Amino acid sequence: MDPRETILSTxxxxxxxxxxxxxxxxxxxxxxxxxxxxxxxxxGSKEKLFEHVVDYKSSSIRVVFEELAKSSIPQIExxxxxxxxxxVRMFTNPQFxxxxxxxxxxxxxxxxxxxITEILLRNVVTIxxxxxxxxDSGEFKAVDTDLTIATxxxxxxxxxxxxxxxxxxxxxxxxxxxxxxxxxxxRVSEHLxxxxxxxxxxxxxxxxx
Amino acid sequence: MDPRETILSTxxxxxxxxxxxxxxxxxxxxxxxxxxxxxxxxxGSKEKLFEHVVDYKSSSIRVVFEELAKSSIPQIExxxxxxxxxxVRMFTNPQFxxxxxxxxxxxxxxxxxxxITEILLRNVVTIxxxxxxxxDSGEFKAVDTDLTIATxxxxxxxxxxxxxxxxxxxxxxxxxxxxxxxxxxxRVSEHLxxxxxxxxxxxxxxxxx
DNA sequence: AAAAATTAATTAAACGTTTGTTTAATTTCA
DNA sequence: TGAAATTAAACAAACGTTTAATTAATTTTT
Numbered sequence: 001m002d003p004r005e006t007i008l009s010t011x012x013x014x015x016x017x018x019x020x021x022x023x024x025x026x027x028x029x030x031x032x033x034x035x036x037x038x039x040x041x042x043x044g045s046k047e048k049l050f051e052h053v054v055d056y057k058s059s060s061i062r063v064v065f066e067e068l069a070k071s072s073i074p075q076i077e078x079x080x081x082x083x084x085x086x087x088v089r090m091f092t093n094p095q096f097x098x099x100x101x102x103x104x105x106x107x108x109x110x111x112x113x114x115x116i117t118e119i120l121l122r123n124v125v126t127i128x129x130x131x132x133x134x135x136d137s138g139e140f141k142a143v144d145t146d147l148t149i150a151t152x153x154x155x156x157x158x159x160x161x162x163x164x165x166x167x168x169x170x171x172x173x174x175x176x177x178x179x180x181x182x183x184x185x186x187r188v189s190e191h192l193x194x195x196x197x198x199x200x201x202x203x204x205x206x207x208x209x
Numbered sequence: 210m211d212p213r214e215t216i217l218s219t220x221x222x223x224x225x226x227x228x229x230x231x232x233x234x235x236x237x238x239x240x241x242x243x244x245x246x247x248x249x250x251x252x253g254s255k256e257k258l259f260e261h262v263v264d265y266k267s268s269s270i271r272v273v274f275e276e277l278a279k280s281s282i283p284q285i286e287x288x289x290x291x292x293x294x295x296x297v298r299m300f301t302n303p304q305f306x307x308x309x310x311x312x313x314x315x316x317x318x319x320x321x322x323x324x325i326t327e328i329l330l331r332n333v334v335t336i337x338x339x340x341x342x343x344x345d346s347g348e349f350k351a352v353d354t355d356l357t358i359a360t361x362x363x364x365x366x367x368x369x370x371x372x373x374x375x376x377x378x379x380x381x382x383x384x385x386x387x388x389x390x391x392x393x394x395x396r397v398s399e400h401l402x403x404x405x406x407x408x409x410x411x412x413x414x415x416x417x418x
Numbered sequence: 419a420a421a422a423a424t425t426a427a428t429t430a431a432a433c434g435t436t437t438g439t440t441t442a443a444t445t446t447c448a
Numbered sequence: 449t450g451a452a453a454t455t456a457a458a459c460a461a462a463c464g465t466t467t468a469a470t471t472a473a474t475t476t477t478t
Contacts, residue, residue: 003427017316021230025464035429040465098314105307105370107226117374124374147400151364155356158363161314165326165333191356198407212453234438244455249439 004042006032012053016095019102020050020109051112057096058119061089065126075134076201082127083192086156091185094160101157124149131200140200148199155192159184213251215241221262225304228311229259229318260321266305267328270298274335284343285410291336292401295365300394303369310366333358340409349409357408364401368393 010032014023025046029036043049063085068078090097100116103109127149134140219241223232234255238245252258272294277287299306309325312318336358343349 019228019230019311019315019317021228022315022317024462026462035427036464037430037466038428041427046464101370102228102311102314104372104374105311106228106231108228108231113373117371120371121374143403144396144400147364147368147397150367151360151400151404154363154365154367155360156363157370158359158366159356161310161366162326162329163313164322165313165330187353188356191353191360194352195360195404195408199404233436235436244453245438246440246456247454250453255438 003032003034003038007034007039007042007049008053008056011049012057012099013095015050015053016099025049047109050109051115054100054112054115057093061093061096062119063089063123065123065130069126069130069133075130075137075139076197078130079134079196079200080193082130083152083196084189086153087185087189087192090156090160091188094163097157097160101161124153127152134200138202141202143199148196151199152192152196155195156188159188212241212243212247216243216248216251216258217262217265220258221266221308222304224259224262225308234258256318259318260324263309263321263324266302267325270302270305271328272298272332274332274339278335278339278342284339284346284348285406287339288343288405288409289402291339292361292405293398295362296394296398296401299365299369300397303372306366306369310370333362336361343409347411350411352408357405360408361401361405364404365397368397 007028011023011028014028014031017023018027025039026036028049029039039046039049043052065082065085068081071078100120103112103116106113128145131140131143131145131148135142135145216237220232220237223237223240226232227236234248235245237258238248248255248258252261274291274294277290280287309329312321312325315322337354340349340352340354340357344351344354
């Protein structure tokens with residue numbers, strides 16, 4: 001195996017679980033089964049390694065919504081697709097999202113903070129455009145678009161952040177982890193889509209009960 | 210000033226900003242303008258100090274919803290009050306909420322993790338009861354109560370966590386911090402109340418546009 | 419194709435700081 | 449005077465990083 005990739009994925013896992021300051025380069029070297037000095041040799045420093053991890057992983061989460069925005073399907077279906085995309089993304093790699101949001105809540109490493117902000121902000125701007133188009137065309141109510149986005153992302157994020165809380169909440173069965181289950185993904189998708197229909201659509205006939 | 214309280218509030222501020230591992234006891238001693246050894250003298254250890262901080266501050270955020278649950282007003286108005294309560298709470302002391310949620314996303318200090326989970330879980334159970342009552346009485350649609358709660362808390366939490374993102378998003382004006390502004394609080398309150406009405410109420414006439 | 423030379427990868431050990439904590443001496447105040 | 453509060457100094461351990469030596473791989477030369 002390529003030691004570079006081994007270090008990167010191990011570092012990603014440990015940074016995600018224990019935070020940047022909570023993870024020592026010795027922890028990483030041990031878990032990746034490489035010599036301590038290899039980390040400096042390949043990445044220069046712990047902080048540079050961290051930047052490489054963020055760079056390395058954000059390419060995989062960078063979904064392009066620009067194309068979706070241009071397509072001619074109803075805006076509410078675009079919202080559906082965005083929800084599906086975010087749910088899959090965040091549940092596929094929860095550790096990395098913990099890492100990103102933890103970094104956003106810290107006042108350390110300002111340049112990393114800005115870099116992450118820019119990554120997340122690009123998609124937010126596109127989504128805001130889609131919501132605004134829906135409002136302008138009369139398909140959506142004149143909702144607060146910024147806060148509507150906060151609701152979409154915040155709902156998923158909240159489930160990720162409070163993973164263990166959620167486990168106790170959703171399933172008394174202790175051996176079962178809802179975060180590896182497809183059921184929860186679908187449940188979140190379904191919930192958010194219904195929620196957004198109720199919130200956005202003017203003539204909402206979505207109550208199927 | 211009482212050095213104990215000075216240390217507690219300083220530690221709370223620094224832990225909130227830089228995380229537990231990112232804050233040294235020397236940082237705290239310097240910022241609190243007390244001698245380094247005073248922290249061990251008063252609190253025993255850094256970890257004990259952290260527990261004192263969480264204990265000390267969680268008493269102030271521990272709002273009792275049990276009484277609200279028992280009162281005889283419509284369930285939707287109870288939801289309104291819960292939203293107001295959470296918005297005020299989380300915007301009043303955002304650093305402490307950063308601290309709590311960061312701790313929940315980490316796999317360090319399991320006992321602290323459990324303690325925080327229990328604090329947050331108590332309110333969640335009560336809120337879930339209120340939603341379920343609304344469903345049972347026919348006032349609310351048969352929504353997914355767990356995820357509805359995740360939406361309420363997640364929306365507020367998302368605005369806190371991505372504070373700087375939000376600042377760029379909501380106001381291009383860089384000198385203005387939306388998190389000290391009453392306007393954002395009211396905006397979030399308003400948004401969530403409308404959202405929950407659309408989501409929960411069966412005959413929703415809340416569209417005032 | 420074999421040998422020599424050169425570069426790259428890997429290692430154990432050590433470097434100087436910073437960490438949390440403790441000690442022992444001193445000051446403060448009742 | 450005596451207990452509590454406060455201090456500067458020192459402690460060992462852990463930290464990120466570097467060094468210098470060794471092995472492995474690659475390239476060059478014969």
